[in-house]
Amino acid sequence: MTVVGxxxxxxxxxDKVRGAAIYGxxxxxxxxxxxxxxxxxxxxxxxxxxxxxxxxxMPGVRAVATAADAPGLSGMFFVLKDQSLFARxxxxxxxxxxxxxxxDTPEQADAALAAIDVVLEPLEPVLDVEQSLAEGTRLIxxxxxxxxxxVPGPRDGNLAWEASLERGDAxxxxxxxxxxxxxxxxxxxxxxxxxxxxxxxxRYEHGRYVVHTPTQFPFNVRGRIAELLGxxxxxxxxxxxxxxxxxxxxxxxxxxPFACILARKTGKPVRIVNTRREEQATCGPREGxxxxxxxxxxxxxxxxxxxxxxxxxxxxxSSGETVACANVASLVLGGTYRIPNARYVSQVAYTNTxxxxxxxxxxxxxxxxxxxxxxxxxxxxxxxxxRDLRLRNxxxxxxxxxxxxxxxxxxxAQAMDRVERIRPWGPPKEANxxxxxxxxxxxxxxxxxGPSGASVKLEEDGTxxxxxxxxxxxTGAVATGIRQIVADQLGxxxxxxQVSPADTDTGSYDHGAQGSRTTFGMxxxxxDAAVKVRDQLLDVAAGMLEASAADLELADGTVRVQGAPDKxxxxxxxxxxxxxxxxxxxxxxxxxxxxxxxxxxxxAGALFTSFTAATYxxxxxxxxxxxxxGKVTVSRYVVAQDVxxxxxxxxxxGQIQGGVLQGVGYTLFENLRIGDxxxxxxxxxxxxxLPTAVDAPHIDIxxxxxxxxxxxxxxxxxxxxSIVPVAAVIACAVADAIGxxxxxxxxxxxxxxxxxxxxxxx
Amino acid sequence: xxxxxxxxxxxxxxxSPGLRPLLSVLRDDLGLLGAKLGCGEGRCGACTVLVDDAxxxxxxxxxxxxxxxxxxxxxxxxxxxxxxxxxxDALLTHGGVQCGACIPGVVMTLTALLDQDARPEDSEVRSAxxxxxxxxxxxxxxxxxxxxxTETNGDPR
Numbered sequence: 001m002t003v004v005g006x007x008x009x010x011x012x013x014x015d016k017v018r019g020a021a022i023y024g025x026x027x028x029x030x031x032x033x034x035x036x037x038x039x040x041x042x043x044x045x046x047x048x049x050x051x052x053x054x055x056x057x058m059p060g061v062r063a064v065a066t067a068a069d070a071p072g073l074s075g076m077f078f079v080l081k082d083q084s085l086f087a088r089x090x091x092x093x094x095x096x097x098x099x100x101x102x103x104d105t106p107e108q109a110d111a112a113l114a115a116i117d118v119v120l121e122p123l124e125p126v127l128d129v130e131q132s133l134a135e136g137t138r139l140i141x142x143x144x145x146x147x148x149x150x151v152p153g154p155r156d157g158n159l160a161w162e163a164s165l166e167r168g169d170a171x172x173x174x175x176x177x178x179x180x181x182x183x184x185x186x187x188x189x190x191x192x193x194x195x196x197x198x199x200x201x202x203r204y205e206h207g208r209y210v211v212h213t214p215t216q217f218p219f220n221v222r223g224r225i226a227e228l229l230g231x232x233x234x235x236x237x238x239x240x241x242x243x244x245x246x247x248x249x250x251x252x253x254x255x256x257p258f259a260c261i262l263a264r265k266t267g268k269p270v271r272i273v274n275t276r277r278e279e280q281a282t283c284g285p286r287e288g289x290x291x292x293x294x295x296x297x298x299x300x301x302x303x304x305x306x307x308x309x310x311x312x313x314x315x316x317x318s319s320g321e322t323v324a325c326a327n328v329a330s331l332v333l334g335g336t337y338r339i340p341n342a343r344y345v346s347q348v349a350y351t352n353t354x355x356x357x358x359x360x361x362x363x364x365x366x367x368x369x370x371x372x373x374x375x376x377x378x379x380x381x382x383x384x385x386x387r388d389l390r391l392r393n394x395x396x397x398x399x400x401x402x403x404x405x406x407x408x409x410x411x412x413a414q415a416m417d418r419v420e421r422i423r424p425w426g427p428p429k430e431a432n433x434x435x436x437x438x439x440x441x442x443x444x445x446x447x448x449x450g451p452s453g454a455s456v457k458l459e460e461d462g463t464x465x466x467x468x469x470x471x472x473x474x475t476g477a478v479a480t481g482i483r484q485i486v487a488d489q490l491g492x493x494x495x496x497x498q499v500s501p502a503d504t505d506t507g508s509y510d511h512g513a514q515g516s517r518t519t520f521g522m523x524x525x526x527x528d529a530a531v532k533v534r535d536q537l538l539d540v541a542a543g544m545l546e547a548s549a550a551d552l553e554l555a556d557g558t559v560r561v562q563g564a565p566d567k568x569x570x571x572x573x574x575x576x577x578x579x580x581x582x583x584x585x586x587x588x589x590x591x592x593x594x595x596x597x598x599x600x601x602x603x604a605g606a607l608f609t610s611f612t613a614a615t616y617x618x619x620x621x622x623x624x625x626x627x628x629x630g631k632v633t634v635s636r637y638v639v640a641q642d643v644x645x646x647x648x649x650x651x652x653x654g655q656i657q658g659g660v661l662q663g664v665g666y667t668l669f670e671n672l673r674i675g676d677x678x679x680x681x682x683x684x685x686x687x688x689x690l691p692t693a694v695d696a697p698h699i700d701i702x703x704x705x706x707x708x709x710x711x712x713x714x715x716x717x718x719x720x721x722s723i724v725p726v727a728a729v730i731a732c733a734v735a736d737a738i739g740x741x742x743x744x745x746x747x748x749x750x751x752x753x754x755x756x757x758x759x760x761x762x
Numbered sequence: 763x764x765x766x767x768x769x770x771x772x773x774x775x776x777x778s779p780g781l782r783p784l785l786s787v788l789r790d791d792l793g794l795l796g797a798k799l800g801c802g803e804g805r806c807g808a809c810t811v812l813v814d815d816a817x818x819x820x821x822x823x824x825x826x827x828x829x830x831x832x833x834x835x836x837x838x839x840x841x842x843x844x845x846x847x848x849x850x851d852a853l854l855t856h857g858g859v860q861c862g863a864c865i866p867g868v869v870m871t872l873t874a875l876l877d878q879d880a881r882p883e884d885s886e887v888r889s890a891x892x893x894x895x896x897x898x899x900x901x902x903x904x905x906x907x908x909x910x911x912t913e914t915n916g917d918p919r
Contacts, residue, residue: 007857009854009855009857010854010857010859012862013853013854013859013862014846014854016859016862016865017836017846017850017851017853017854017859017862017865017869018796018836018837018839018840018842018846018850019794019795019796019797019835019836019837019865019866019869020796020837020842021862022795023798023863025798025799025863026795026798192897193897194861194863194897195798195800195806195808195861195863195864195895195896195897196798196800196861196863242861242862243861244798244861244862244863245860245861245863245897245898246861247897275802276800276801276802276803473861474860474861474862474898475860476860650856650857650903651857653857653902653903654857654858654860654898654899654900654903656900657899657900657901657902657903658860658897658898658899658900659900660900661900661901662897662900684801684803684805685801685803685805685806685895686803686805690806690895690897691900692891692892692893692895692901693887693888693889693891693892693894693896693901693904693905694888694889694892696888696900696901696902698902699900699902
């Protein structure tokens, strides 16, 4: 290996630092129209009348689209199909689309939206998950029983979905427990807030929709557009320009269907871009949740059983990933510690609020926050050291996790040990006037197992091109990782490997830039193709060199006889020879994750059932709390992360640093609040506070290599997990500092002062 | 109203309402797409350009204020076919770029900082960057890049 393991600069970097990269928000087409969407200002209402006739005849207006133009029902990943593109008869959230307009100018489009007559009959909004699930609450989807689902899942009225896991005999374990601890935690919505808002440009040509959109998951967007429009999947083509950030928020279609419909109606390209306000108020954030945990423990700190109920907020429909990922909650609660008897119920509830969706670490951050705060509670009750409690119950190699899956490569103890070597466990130094606390948290996390296809061809000049539809979301998985893997297979320099832009017409299916899967899944597919290309090259070169293919190697852009470096042919000569003997050198590769054995009978309503290419982590935080202002400062942070094999250490560090800081924001200040009218209060960056360079703690990073047998060169997912344990470790450290737990996020100065004050009043 | 100023060294004459944001003129009239409209409220810094060497949020900055000034954008730092500046180069060497949507603004902020002070401290770099939101990197590698670029600035403090 020569390229894998090095910190090559990203292949798309030069254009990015020059400001020359064309992002989705920069992409335009000649003659394009401008589209805008009319959105609901009320959270719940019956639509009595929607009259677009005035708008349609206004100057510059080329087309108006309404529910009649989008007959399909759909849902994220096609799991629960309860979403129509436009509200039909009923409005279910503030911001729900009612109509869309294409006009020559933005001013004309705005004027047309204002001229659409809407008559509504208000309904009582349901804004809270517990209210939603309470007996007698108005049904947000009265027709819920008619919706199609991908797999059977327990559902009931406002309970959009329920995933459950039961294993062992929890009741018996609770009966025999020395101590039973119970807690409840509440967490907020967090918005992805990529710098680039959603944007799309569509045209309609030869009876097909051609959409340029900065999506993380082109094939999902293609399928979702088709389903909502009632079109054939292959009649939609998705092409991905440079993506200006996603973090889960660009996995799903958002504006593309509006552009498609309007392009078909007008015969012209149609461009639509969200304002920041639309972006924050209507594009699905991480869901808010309530987590209740009850745990049976023996007096020596052994966990005997745990019950958990997680209620997460789906918002008004399942256009986000909240339903699809419901079972991640159970896996993450029971994936890090030995919990021999467990009963988890993960409920996803409808509310009259904007739909929630995927944000890096789906379902994880709040479950881990709850579990770790709960563990600290257990330690307090037992008078036990918090780290010792964790080590006692930690999953070790060969242990079974809660779904019955055996983790033979578990590396949690090693991760905890690495952190210990960097920052030995022990009380923080005293400091004048500030309260200080520490915490350490282990974590098992997943690599998304989704499939990938790719092809690799050799060009006449001996360079290689990978054709695939993997989206470069910024992590470097496409801009570095898969190129590095292919370069090593073919003995090429990094700069001799190109990747075609993501396009659903040319690339094979790929499961999207999600769950750290691109280097893992696409890396495997590209490697599979590269191995076949390598075999073709060796076969042709064997004839040229009059040697056996088994004695040949690829290196430095040549095929040469091992041990006889003067017997070699340059790749362009091999390609030229192949051209008229076997044909051009090209091969396709595929990847599907191997099945993971687990106890399938213990789960119901679960789409994620097991951990593929599990990764192991430990995070440590030291915090300072100002008792006068309540301000929390993270003064020290340590991450030990198992990545399998490090393909590009710089890129991995960047993922860790970025994920941790997103976690710091989630823990300390990010809060996408919903007002009494069901509207998003923090629809601008004035009040939706994002972490700045001044908020970023120094992070000590240890990259651990614990290779995965089915990862490309042993690599596992590396990008997603660093956000997952951050709220847990900081909140536990804050509780240590102030001497009392705070069971609700975010830990704003007000929340900290409230906790300090109520402790003084005890 | 008509306004005259230079953009990346070239004189431009613009007919425009005076309160129109400079960013709109740069992107929509002049085709300079480097600076981004991230938030439109002067919070994210993706639209940062230099007006007479000072960073401004071009999404809020009225074009009238640019009259008679020298405006520099990311496109003006290094000609497209020439070498990168030290800041641009260091950002790539140190892995400071992920999605890169914030980078045109970050590059201008750092360029202005290093023009003023060849050897800023880590904390000064962070303060200067406080108006540039990067959602991807956690900033460390951007700060690393800035500190490395100061090394190539030569003259010691």
